[in-house]
Amino acid sequence: MIENTKINKMQLYILTVVTGTGSSMLYGIGEKAKQDAWIVVILAMLGGMVLILLYCWLLKLFPDATLFHMFENTFNKYIAKVISFLYVLYFAIIASHVIGDITTLTSLYILSETPEIVIEIIITLVAMYGVFLGIETFARFGILVFIFIVPLVFFFFIGPILSNRANFQQLLPVLENGWLPIIKETFPIIFTNPFGEIVVFLMIIPYVTNNKKVLHIGILSMLSIGVLFLIITITNIITIGPTFIEISLYPTIETVRGINILNFIQKVEGTAVFLFLILNYMKIMLLLFAASTGANILFNTKNYRKYIIPISVIVFVLSHLSIQDVVLHFFIDTKIVPYAIGIPFDLGFILLLLGVYYIKKLFKLKIKQ
Amino acid sequence: MKRIIKIILAMIITLTSLTSCWGSRELDDMALVSGLAIDDHPEGYEITVQIMLPRVAASEHAASSLAVRNFSEHGESVFQTIRRLIRRLSRKAFFSHTQVIIVHEDVAREKLFEAMDFFFRDPELRGDAVFLIAKDVKAKDVLSILTAMDPITGVSVRKILESMQKYFQANRDLDFHAVVASILSDGIDASVRGVTVKGDLEKAKKIPDSQESEPMAYIVIEDLAILKEGKLIGWLKDDDIKGYNNLIAKVQNTIITVPCSETNFFNLETTRFKNKYKVVEENGKVKVKVKHNVTASIGEIGCDINITDSKEIKRLEKIFAEEFVMNSYRTLEKLQKEFKTDIIGFGEVIHRQKPKLWKTLKDDWNKHFETLDVEITAKVKIDKTGKNTNNPLDKYLKK
Amino acid sequence: MLTLKNIKDLFSNYKKNNENNKPKVHIKNTLQANIDLLRQELDNPSDLVIREFNIKDYRCAICLIDGLTKGDYAHDLLLKNLLVDIWTTDKIREIHSVDELFSALQNQFIALLDISVVSEFDELFLNLLSGDCVLFVDGIARAITIETKGWVDRGIIESSSQTLVRGPKDSFNETLRTNTMLIRRRIKDKRLRVESRQIGRISKTEVAVMYIEGIANDKIVKEVHERLDRIDIDGIIDSSYIEQMIQDHPYSLFPTVHNTERPDTVASSLMCGYVAIVVDNSPFVLIVPGLFITFTQAAEDYYHNFYFITFIRLIRFFSLLLALLTPGIYIAVTTFHQEMLPTSLLISISNQREGVPFPVFIEALLMELTFEILREAGIRMPRAIGSAMSIVGALILGEAAVNAGIVSSFTVIIVSLTAICSLIIPSYHISISIRVTRFIFMILGAVFGLFGVISGLVVLGLFLCSIRSFGVPYMYPFAPLNYEGLKDSIIRFPLWKINLRPTLISEHDRVRESSDKKSNNTGGIA
Structure with missing residues (x-):
């Protein structure tokens, strides 16, 4: 029986949710908004939903097409190629960033003496293996991961409460400094992890069976990511407090550290690290897949698999460069990625695409008249 | 494609087998630290680590023989001093299971922040160690008391504190992270339990102590140290x-x-x-x-x-x-x-x-x-x- | 020189010889010629029995292989038929030619069920060597074969490899017909198909494909037939030969063809839409597609209360994970992540480790290997010395090694835990896979700690998700997720809630249960 690479909506949902998780789960989001970070999450979620609406609008205009096909249809051939190439780079950069993130985490918490380069190599190789097996395989694997992760996340939420560390008072006061800091925090988050990188969505749509109606899947996954982050953020705030979140590199890990149930279930931060590791593996695979199918479309070839190795090498080198300097890494993470990369790629080009499409349509109408 | 998968798998396997085991350390090559004491010293700090001897601590002779050993060293900074301890220990000190950190009141008065930064920064040291300030006695003296019920002093102090927290008196900031969080927060200052030793200290350091039904000296947790902006300013009496x-x-x-x-x-x-x-x-x-x-x-x-x-x-x-x-x-x-x-x-x-x-x-x-x-x-x-x-x-x- | 090309030539020549250069030998007209040919071809073996006799004036002969025929059929019934009973009929008087005799023999005289007429020696030999009687009549260039197969077999006894507390206790044996009978007895539907073929150039083993038409997926049935057709091998000794020749991923560590000794398992699988392959001379019937979930289910899972079975299945999955990961995680935690252990546990492990001369990895590896050796020895050794073995195993490994300080008792605990956990898995097949995979995880744990273990798990998960068995994804119904399939997976729903058959396996007729549970089961005496 011939393998027809199709994923169903459930798998699409899981892939989208997994893209949304990633490193922000560790860093926490909206820490500048202090105890109001959860409002930031809700706002950013709404922003993410707007993005999804935008993407689904595109899908309605170009059914069964990837983002790159849309570019080719709308723009001049060369411009389309250039933009597509930039997108391939974009996916590669995010992938390298994620690898950098989990490498730093792994080497800080669990493998302090292993050279980081080895960890990166292993992560890249494992991700490559997944991409070689195809989207169908790692989408299925995603389900297995999902089955395990839902109870674990629940546990991380309920754990601090059970170990009597939660103080709901810490959520107060609401809106201490008004809306300004919240908006300030929200804006970049819409365009970066967890909500912004969903543009990958547009690359995997053709692989989805019955892909006409994916809007509700998109909205549902945004909602799930939102709820997930709401849980994480609130748990962080009530457990370790906003002050501590601000100074700590990985607040979620610190929260999980506090779990101690019956003096036996304790020191579970290792489990948390592995949870993030697996989630991020999924995310890297998806990004690598997006990048290599993108390259495949870009160069008009048959099999995306031949691009996996070159792209993985690029990703590996980029990630290795990015973790050479932890301070720089965080600077890029918070200052450069959302503005210089997030906005154009998540929103800018999409808007451009829509704009050009409608202008062209208008012209055609006029010519006809 | 199949071939490439095989190559990737082969690479993973060779990498795995070629790389030596970085960072792996056998349990019997580690000195498990149960307690840390920081005292004032003209040169900077005097740091005492209490090492558990698992062979004794987990055996049935635990009560009658020494389950811990203390090692002291002094130096200009905390990190430097801890490194100096290597000269004395045949195994590498491992801090993740530190139960208690005791700081002498003089250190708490003058340079608590400086002393604590290392503990706060180092990922090996977890934030769940209990934080205490030694009152009237040197911090290392607290660690040198041999306790009968729990052969490891660090564990013993921690348990005393935990049951106090439940059934007697509680303080807000029990573990190290909580203290740091209180110091950093607006609108609250940190308070830390004091610890002291009653009785004949010199005799209590030797084993025969446990041969008598009444201990020569014992650890008491009393009073509450008030840290104003991270500096000890006084004690709240019982x-x-x-x-x-x-x-x-x-x-x-x-x-x-x-x-x-x-x-x-x-x-x-x-x-x-x-x-x-x-x-x-x-x-x-x-x-x-x-x-x-x-x-x-x-x-x-x-x-x-x-x-x-x-x-x-x-x-x-x-x-x-x-x-x-x-x-x-x-x-x-x-x-x-x-x-x-x-x-x-x-x-x-x-x-x-x-x-x-x-x-x-x-x-x-x-x-x-x-x-x-x-x-x-x-x-x-x-x-x-x-x-x-x-x-x-x-x-x-x-x- | 024997190069690869030479070998290939050899193969193709051989095939040509086999297929084209073999002339078909027809049965001769005279009796003597036939008997001579028979004797000559078989080289006059000692178990070949030829009995010549006359019916009227026509010379006849019965040939059979002694031991392969049911004694009373061949010896008593058949001979009594032909020599005695024949004269009580009127028909015998009407026979005036050899052709008339031959057709009368076919139609009337032989009071046995299954007879057929053959005209070629190839076919005749096959029948003869399978245990049929062959009847020659002088002057006829054909022969009648009478089905009298029957030999001594083990009988239907209790399964030795898949035991249970409650449920049917019969199991398959080495006779194909008995096995199909056991299945037929459980499914009396006319749609049950039994499609036989012979596989093996020398062994000519009979292989029967069984499925229920309309329930089984046609594509799977077709695929099974195609794969069986592709087999070209000299002999099939056991069904595992077939299994190895038809499985999807020949290099996979995990089995993709299920096997069982229990007719009830086969019957319930058939009714779910699976396809069974029954092989002569093997008490193990193959079931395809073999999915991960099928290997974790036991026949007894359906004979008990569903709460209990759900509980048991949870335990089973948990122990599957334990069997796979415990040693790896133990090594990783004790050499890399000591901070993850509770302090008191760390102290006690650390205490036991004192003085052990090996690193944890070597220690655990040694113990695991020793255990594997013990287990293998336990299977192969004669039953009589079993008790001696267990004393050696328990005392020397358990007590003495710990007392001597060669291994720590914690490692012994870990190894025994793993061993027991791997025994809980119902299928020996997947338990072997897990035993082997465990060593990989141990190495990963020793080199990269839990990071290695997790990365290994990701690779393993990806691999398991990528393989298929006869087109059905291996991890079905988890990945891809299927609600109906999940009702009988880690949790088992009550029987009346499992309404439909799993989608990917059965195609058309999917309703399994539709009794109205709300209205019945409340009556009674009161």
Whole structure:
């Protein structure tokens, strides 16, 4: 029986949710908004939903097409190629960033003496293996991961409460400094992890069976990511407090550290690290897949698999460069990625695409008249 | 494609087998640190680590032989000193299981921040170590006391503290991370339990101590160190800790005693202790209202009282409520007048309830705290009387 | 020189010889010629029995292989038929030619069920060597074969590899017909198909494909037939030969063809839409597609209360994970992540480790290997010395090694835990896979700690999700997720709630249960 690479909506949902998780789960989001970070999450979620609406609008205009096909249809051939190439780079950069993130985490918490380069190599190789097996395989694997992760996340939420560390008072006061800091925090988050990188969505749509109606899947996954982050953020705030979140590199890990149930279930931060590791593996695979199918479309070839190795090498080198300097890494993470990369790629080009499409349509109408 | 997969798998396998085991350390090559003591030293710090000897600690001879060894070293900075310890230890010190960090009061007075940064930064040291300040004795002396029940001093101190936290007195900031968080927060200052040694210290360092039924020296956790902006400024005595406990309401199960005659007492065991804080503005002045909501059962009756009579119980409840309020006021006054430090967290309460108001008070909180108007009330409910109704020895008490 | 090309030539020549250069030998006209040919081809073996006799004036002969035929059929019934009973009929008097005799023999005289007429020696040999009687009549260039197969077999006894407490206790044996009978007895539907073929150039083993038409997926059935057709091998000794020749991923560590000794398992699988392959001379019937979930289910899972079975299945999955990961995680935690252990546990492990001369990895590896050796020895050794073995195993490994300080008792605990956990898995097949995979995880744990273990798990998960068995994803119904399939997976729903058959396996007729549970089961005496 011939393998027809199709994923169903459930798998699409899981892939989208997994893209949304990633490193922000560790860093926490909206820490500048202090105890109001959860409002930031809700706002950013709404922003993410707007993005999804935008993407689904595109899908309605170009059914069964990837983002790159849309570019080719709308723009001049060369411009389309250039933009597509930039997108391939974009996916590669995010992938390298994620690898950098989990490498730093792994080497800080669990493998302090292993050279980081080895960890990166292993992560890249494992991700490559997944991409070689195809989207169908790692989408299925995603389900297995999902089955395990839902109870674990629940546990991380309920754990601090059970170990009597939660103080709901810490959520107060609401809106201490008004809306300004919240908006300030929200804006970049819409365009970066967890909500912004969903543009990958547009690359995997053709692989989805019955892909006409994916809007509700998109909205549902945004909602799930939102709820997930709401849980994480609130748990962080009530457990370790906003002050501590601000100074700590990985607040979620610190929260999980506090779990101690019956003096036996304790020191579970290792489990948390592995949870993030697996989630991020999924995310890297998806990004690598997006990048290599993108390259495949870009160069008009048959099999995306031949691009996996070159792209993985690029990703590996980029990630290795990015973790050479932890301070720089965080600077890029918070200052450069959302503005210089997030906005154009998540929103800018999409808007451009829509704009050009409608202008062209208008012209055609006029010519006809 | 199949071939490429095979190549990738082969690469993973060779990489795995070629790489040596970085960072792997066998358990028998590690010195497990159970406690850390930091003392003042002319050169900088004197640091003592307590190493567990698992062979003894886990064996049946634990009580009669030494399960721990202490090693001291001095140096200019904490990290440097800890590194120097390598010269003395045949195994690499491993700090993840540190149970207790004890800092001498002089260090706490002068350079607590400097001493603590390393512990806060190092990922190997987890934030769940209990943090204590040694009072009157050197911090290393506390660690050098041999304890009988738990052969490892660090574990023993931690357990004492944990049961105190549950059944006797509680403080807000038990572990290291909590202390740091309190120091960093606006509107609250940190408070840390003090620890000291009673008895003949020199004799207690040797094993024969445990051959006698009464220990030569023992560790006592007493008093509460007040850290104003991260520096020790004074001690809250045990009597005042009662009030402190009332104000933070962290311990649910504790004992409260009220004299009923010259020599006799009533004892109450609280089963539930909750506080309600309310911030009000009266005539432009801030006022915090604290209400203790206590549920308790009778623990001990030293005088003649008919506890089957609900009027009597009401009377008793009133007496105890007054006692609670009095204790709280006394401690509050000490904090306001003597230490001028808010370790209760009134600032936080105002912050949470009146964020706008807090903005005006925030910068100068300790000043405002001195004059803060606090109204304390208490409501006590006695719902259980133990297994007896009245004191069985009533008729003797009457005399 | 024997190069690869030479070998290939050899193969193609051989095939040509086999297929084209073999002339078909027809049965001769005279009796003597036939008997001579028979004797000559078989080289006159000692178990070949030829009995010549006359019916009227026509010379006949019965040939059979002694031991392969049911004694009373061949010896008593058949001979009594031909020599005695024949004269009581009127028909015998009407026979005037050899052709008439032959057709009368076919139609009337032989009082046995299954007879057929053959005209070629190839076919005749096959029948003869399978245990049929062959009847020659002088002057006829054909022969009648009479089905008298029957030999001594083990009988239907209790399964030794898949035991249970409650449920049917019969199991398959080495006779194909008995096995199909056991299945037929459980499914009396006319749609049950039994499609036989012979596989093996020399062994000529009979292989029967069984499925229920309309329930089984046609594509799977077709695929099974195609794969069986592709087999070209000299002999099939056991069904595992077939299994190895038809499985999807020949290099996969995990089995993709299920096997069982129990007819009830086969019957319930058939009714779910699976396809069974029954192989002569093997008590193990193959079931395809073999999914991960099928290996974790036991026959007894359907005979008990569903609460209990759900509980058991949870335990089973948990122990599967334990069997796979415990040693790896133990090594990783004790050499890399000591901070993850509770302090008191760390102290006691650390105490036991004192003085052990090996690193944890070597220690655990040694113990695991020793255990594997013990287990293998336990299977192969003669039963009589079993008790001696267990004393050696328990005392020397358990007690002495710990007392001597060669291994720590914690490692012994870990190894025994793993061993017991791997025994809980119902299928020996997947338990072997897990035993082997465990060593990989141990290495990963020793080199990269838990990071290695997790990365290994990701690779393993990806691999398991990528393989298929006869087109059905291996991890079905988890990945891809299927609600109906999940009702009988880690949790088992009550039987009346499992309404439909799993989608990917059965195609058309999917309703399994539709009784109305709300209205019945409340009556009675009261």
